[in-house]
Amino acid sequence: MNKKVKIKIGLDYHGVINMHPKYFSAFAKEALARGDEIHVITGGSEQEVASNLKNWNIPYSKIFSIPDYYKAKGEVIYFADGAYKIPDDLWDKAKAEYCNLEGINMHVDDSQEYIKWFTTPYCRYDGKNPQCITEDGHVIDFSAPPAEVLDCIEKFIAAN
Numbered sequence: 001m002n003k004k005v006k007i008k009i010g011l012d013y014h015g016v017i018n019m020h021p022k023y024f025s026a027f028a029k030e031a032l033a034r035g036d037e038i039h040v041i042t043g044g045s046e047q048e049v050a051s052n053l054k055n056w057n058i059p060y061s062k063i064f065s066i067p068d069y070y071k072a073k074g075e076v077i078y079f080a081d082g083a084y085k086i087p088d089d090l091w092d093k094a095k096a097e098y099c100n101l102e103g104i105n106m107h108v109d110d111s112q113e114y115i116k117w118f119t120t121p122y123c124r125y126d127g128k129n130p131q132c133i134t135e136d137g138h139v140i141d142f143s144a145p146p147a148e149v150l151d152c153i154e155k156f157i158a159a160n
């Protein structure tokens with residue numbers, strides 16, 4: 001497919017990438033080879049996620065870590081036992097705000113609860129099938145070869 005515009009894809013780490021790391025290694029390599037961007041968006045620490053991505057040979061453009069982001073902003077509540085808490089309203093909208101700020105064209109996530117915050121097209125991933133369903137019911141089949149999935153995402157983005 002002849003591309004006119006670089007696309008930016010947000011991939012959730014827990015529940016998406018970590019469910020099928022071999023597939024997402026090939027997917028990310030294909031996307032980056034096309035000049036697209038892969039943004040790994042996670043509720044885990046950037047350091048831990050980057051280490052796992054390296055071990056799985058998954059390239060990426062950027063990692064956005066919700067806890068690291070709010071830690072840098074001083075908005076994390078720490079407890080005596082070393083645990084921490086980020087207020088639910090901040091946590092729940094963090095991925096959507098990041099996608100909006102970065103101009104992400106599609107975000108792939110396994111969580112239903114975050115959709116209400118998104119203006120970016122959101123595709124709910126089901127790692128068991130593995131399929132991704134957009135809010136308007138468009139199905140993207142992540143069992144297909146990565147090039148086909150990227151073509152499908154490009155067509156979806158161009159139509160919306």
